[in-house]
Amino acid sequence: LTTGTTVSYSSPEKMEKEFTDQREVSYYHPLTRKIFLKLPPPDLNDTLPDLERLYREIRKKEEIKTLDISLDCLRSLPNLLRQSNWEITVTLWEHNGTTEIIHVEPGNTSINNYGIALDVGTTTVVAELVNLGTGEVLGVSATHNKQIHYGEDVITRIIFACTKDGLPPLNNAIIENIKQLIKQLVDENGITKEQITGIVAAGNPTMIHLLLRLNPCSIRLEPYIPASNTYTPVRASDLGIDILPQAVIICTHGVSSYVGGDITAGILSSGINNSSQISVLLDLGTNGEIALGNNDWLVCCSASAGPAFEGGGLKCGMRATTGAIQKVIIEDDGVKLSIIGGTKARGICGSGLIDLIAELFLNNIIDPTGKFQKDSVNPHVRHREEESEFVLVSAQESDTGKDIVFTETDIANVIKSKAAVLSAAKVLIESVGMSFQDLDRMFVAGGFGNYLNIERAITIGLLPDFPPEKIQFIGNSSLSGARIELLSRHALEEASLIAKKMTYFELSVNPQFMDEFIAAMFLPHTNLDLYPSVQRKSSENEKASENVKKDGATIKKAKSDTALKSLNTSTAQNIKQESADNPSQELENEIEELKAKLADSKAALPMHDASPQQWIAIEELEDKISEKKKELKNLKK
C-alpha cells in the first residue's frame, strides 16, 4: 500500500490490466487501513515509551509525517502491547495531513478490515459491504427508508423535522435503517460489526442532514440554504451506529440544497469529470438529478421526479428485488415477464414499468397521453369505472395473492416523472448553449437493479432519441461512487473537488422549464420530430395492429382468453422451454441469454475500481459464449 500513487479514474481497460496480478493492489488507498506490527519489546537500551515505539514501527513501514492517536486507543495501549507479546494490528485513517490511529487490536487482524458504501436515498437505502484490504464487494442489502412514515418526499420530511422534536425521530429512522442493513451484511458474511472501520455515505442534502441530525429547515425556505454542503468526518459513536465506535463516517460533499453527494458520487463513478468528452448523467432517483460537463466544467440541476422509478407511489410498484417484474414483452397472445430471482411475481420495479409503458404504447393499448384506448380489447386490459388498468399477473399466479396491475394513475405518475427528468435535462443542456445532439455520451443511473432497457426508455421519452450505443446504464452510481471513495483516498479528494467545481442551475426560477415539462407529458413527447426512432417503431406496430384488426374481433377475443390463462407460464424462463426441442435453437438461445447476462454484468460494473471477482465473472461469461458458439458451429456442420 504505497501512498502518493496517482490513480486514473477514466480507463476501465487500465484497471483491468492492473487487476491481472491480484497481489499488487497498489493503486488503491482505502479510507481506513489495518497494519500488523511486531514491536521490539523495550529494554534498558531502548526505553522509548509505548506510543513512540508504536509510531517508530509504523514509520519503518510508511513515510508518515504527522501521527496521532485517539485517547481511548492510547489508554488501551500499555496493557494491549504487553498482553499481545508486542504483536498488534493498528487501524489507520488519514485526514487533513494527519494519520490517526483509530484502533489497536492484539495479534494480526489485518485481513479483517471492512467498510460500508451507503446510498441514502429518499425512498431506498442501500448498503454494500466491502473488504477494504482487497476491494472485493462481499454483499449488498437494500431496504425502504424508514423515514417514509414521516413523508414520502424530501419536503414533507423537512416540514416534519421542523416541528417540535421532529428531527430526532427522522434521524433515528435512518440510523435504524443503517444498523439493520449492516447487521444483515455482517450476519451473511460471518464477520463482526467491530471489523467495520469506515463508511462512505452519499445522498441528497436533506437525507445527509437527517443522517447527521443537522437542522434542514432552511433548505425548503427561500433562499433555500442547507446547514452545509461539506460535511466534517464523524465517528460511528457520534451517530449511534453500532460498529467500531471510532469508525470513520464520511458523507460525500454536495453541491446545493437539492443536489447532493449522490450526484457527486455519481459523477465520480461515471468518470465524466475525467474526460474531455461532453457527457450528461441522469440519475433517476426520487429526485431526478442531471449533471453535464467534462474535465473542464460541470453544471447540474435537480427535478422532483417522484418515487415511481423506485417503484414508489404505484399500486403494485416495488424495489428492484426478488419478485419484481423487471422486463415486460407484450405479444399478441400474452405478456412475457422476467422476474428477479425467478420466483412468483410480487410487483413491478422501475425497469419493468419502463418496459411496460413502452410496450403498451407501441402496441397501441395506451395513447400518447397515457390513457387506455377505449376500444382496446387486449385481454390484460381491465376497463373499470374508476379507471382502467393492465393486469400483469392474476391473483392466483402472483406471490401476493392479489392481481398485479398497472393503472392509468400509475402511468400518469411515470409520465410525470419521465417528463420532469427529460425537461430538466433539456433545459440544463440548452442553458449552456448546447443540445442533446452535441453530447458525446449519456450515463443513466438509478436503483433499477442491474437492468434498464435503454431503447424502451427512449420509447417512452424518458431519454432523448439518442444513439443507444452512446448511452450507458451504470446502475446505482451513488452507491458505486461511495464505494470508489471508500477504496481510494484520491477519489475521496476528487469527489470534494467535483462538488466544489460544479455549478448549480435552479430550475424553479427558469420559465422554460415548465413549458418543456408540459411538452414532455406525452409519449414519447408532444414534438414527435424529437423522436424519429420511436415514430418508425410506432408506425411499424400500427401496420401490424391493423393487420390484426382485419382478422376480426372474435379471433382477438379468443386469443386474449388463452393469454389470461397462460399468464403464469409466460415468464422469461418459459421462452426457453418453447424451443427446447431444437438443439441448435437451444444453443442460440443459451448464447443470447449469456450475452444478456454479460451485458448486464458489464453495465453493473462500476467504471473504476471494479473488484477482481467481477472481472473474473465477466471473463468466464465471455469464455462460455465463445465455447457455446463453437458448439453451435460444430452442430451446424
Next chain:
Amino acid sequence: LTTGTTVSYSSPEKMEKEFTDQREVSYYHPLTRKIFLKLPPPDLNDTLPDLERLYREIRKKEEIKTLDISLDCLRSLPNLLRQSNWEITVTLWEHNGTTEIIHVEPGNTSINNYGIALDVGTTTVVAELVNLGTGEVLGVSATHNKQIHYGEDVITRIIFACTKDGLPPLNNAIIENIKQLIKQLVDENGITKEQITGIVAAGNPTMIHLLLRLNPCSIRLEPYIPASNTYTPVRASDLGIDILPQAVIICTHGVSSYVGGDITAGILSSGINNSSQISVLLDLGTNGEIALGNNDWLVCCSASAGPAFEGGGLKCGMRATTGAIQKVIIEDDGVKLSIIGGTKARGICGSGLIDLIAELFLNNIIDPTGKFQKDSVNPHVRHREEESEFVLVSAQESDTGKDIVFTETDIANVIKSKAAVLSAAKVLIESVGMSFQDLDRMFVAGGFGNYLNIERAITIGLLPDFPPEKIQFIGNSSLSGARIELLSRHALEEASLIAKKMTYFELSVNPQFMDEFIAAMFLPHTNLDLYPSVQRKSSENEKASENVKKDGATIKKAKSDTALKSLNTSTAQNIKQESADNPSQELENEIEELKAKLADSKAALPMHDASPQQWIAIEELEDKISEKKKELKNLKK
C-alpha cells in the same frame, strides 16, 4: 491577530518594547481564539450554505487553508445564525495544520476567552486563570494534590494505580482538584466556566498519566516505560472537566519516565534553550529535576527530593500561601519572621525553612550534620527527650493555636532533599565533562511563592557556591511555562521540540550519584572547600558567637526570655516600625522595601510573554524608587 509571526523567546527587552503599545499584542497566538463575525444573510444571489458562509467570513479575516468544525457546532449552527441575526463569535483552535471551530456563540463574546495554565505537581496543584485575549493573569489558586490519600510520592501512587480498579480513583482525585481550582478562579473573577476554552497542563509523567487515565504501571518496572511522553490533545469532556465541553486540553510533552512536561515547561520559561550560554535549571519539586544545556544541546536528570521544599512531610510545613513563614532571621534577641499575607503564622514553607536552617547553622544552633548543639541555650530551642526542636511561634501567637516548631527530623528531611538535588546536579554536569564553574547561569525554580533567598540556599548547600548574581529564582517555572504555551502557539511547538531534543541521564544506574549524595548530607557539604563563601560567613559568626559567650550565660538567658515573649511582634512589618521616628531612615527603609518588591516582581516575571500589567507594575515600582531617592536627596540637603 496575525498568523505566521515569528516570535523570539530569548529577549525580555524586546518583549518590553513590544508591550509599549498594548493594542498591538501581535506577538502572541493563544491556544484558542475568539473572533466576532457579522455574516451577510443569504439571499437568492448568495446561496452559500451556513457553514461555507461562516468559512468564507473567517477567511476574509485570516488566511486559513484548512478549516474544520465539530459535529456539535455544525448541529447548532443553523438556528444560532438565524437567532443571532447572523452575528456570532467563533472559537478557533489550530492543530496539525487544521483550524477547527470548537464553539459558536451568538453576538460578540470575543472578549470573554479564558484559559487555564496548570501545574500538576505530586504534592501541589496550581492553576492560573489567564485572559487569552490580553495575556493578563487574572488569578492563581493552589491546593494539595488529593492523590496524597493514595500515597505521598509517585511510586506509591503508581503501585496503587496498578491494583484492581486503582486507576480511576487517582484520576478522579486530580480531576476533582482541577475542577475545584477552576471553580475558585471562576467565582473570584466573575466569569463562567464555559468561557474557559483551553488548558495547558505541565507535570511529571506519572501525574500526566493519572490525569489522562493512562496506565502508569510500566513506569516503575524495569526498563521503566511510560505509555507515552507525547500526549494527544484531548477535550474537557473527555476528562470530565466542567468547562466548555469542546475546550482543548494540552499536556506538555515529557522526556522520560521521570522527567516530564514540568521540566519541558521550565526550560521554556527559563529560556535556556534559546541562549548560547550554558545554563542549568534546578526545579525543586517533590521530584527534583535538573536540566542543563543551551540552544544546541540539552540533558536532564531527576532525583527524588521529597516534598520538603513544598512544606510536605514536615511537622509544621505548609505550602507558600497565606500564613506561611517565608523569611526567617535569627538575631541575638529573637527571631524575625515574614509571614505571607501579614497574618498570624500557620506554618513554614520552603523558602522559610531554607532561611531557618541557614540561620540555625550560621548561628551555631545546629551542627553541620543538622543536629541541635547539645549546649545551645538559644531560648527558642526546646531540648526534648525524643528530639530537639526550634520553636518559631508559640501556641498563643500562632494562627493554629499550636506551637510552630521545626524538629531535628524536619532538618534531616530537608538535608536529604537538598543533598539529592545538589548531587544530582553535580553528577549531571560532570557527566558532560563540566563543573559548576563552567556554567554561565543558574535558574532555580520551585513552588516557593515569589521568594527564595539564594544566599541562604547556598549556605545550606542546596545550591553550589556560585556567584549569586548568576543565579535567578524563577518561581514555579512549570506553571509559567504552561502559561507561555497557552499564550503562544510558537512556544507550544517549541516545548515539543525541547522535549524531543533533551537527553535523559538515568542517575539510579550511576555509581557516582550515591557517593555525591552522601557527601552532600552535611551543611553545607562534607567538602567545605566547595563552599568558601559559607566558610567565611561561618567563621565570622563563630567570632560573634564567641563574643556573646564571653558576656556569660545569664545575659543569654535573660535575652532569650524576652525573645520568646516578643515572638509575635517580630514580623518583618515590625522591622519597619522600629525606625519610624527617623524620616531619612524611614525613606531609606521604604526604598529598600520597594527594591525588594521590585526584585521579587522581576524574579516572578516569566522570561517571555509577561503580561502588560506585570511590566506596568515593574515600571511603577521603578518610578516610585527614583521618586523616593529624589526625596531622600532633598531631605539630606
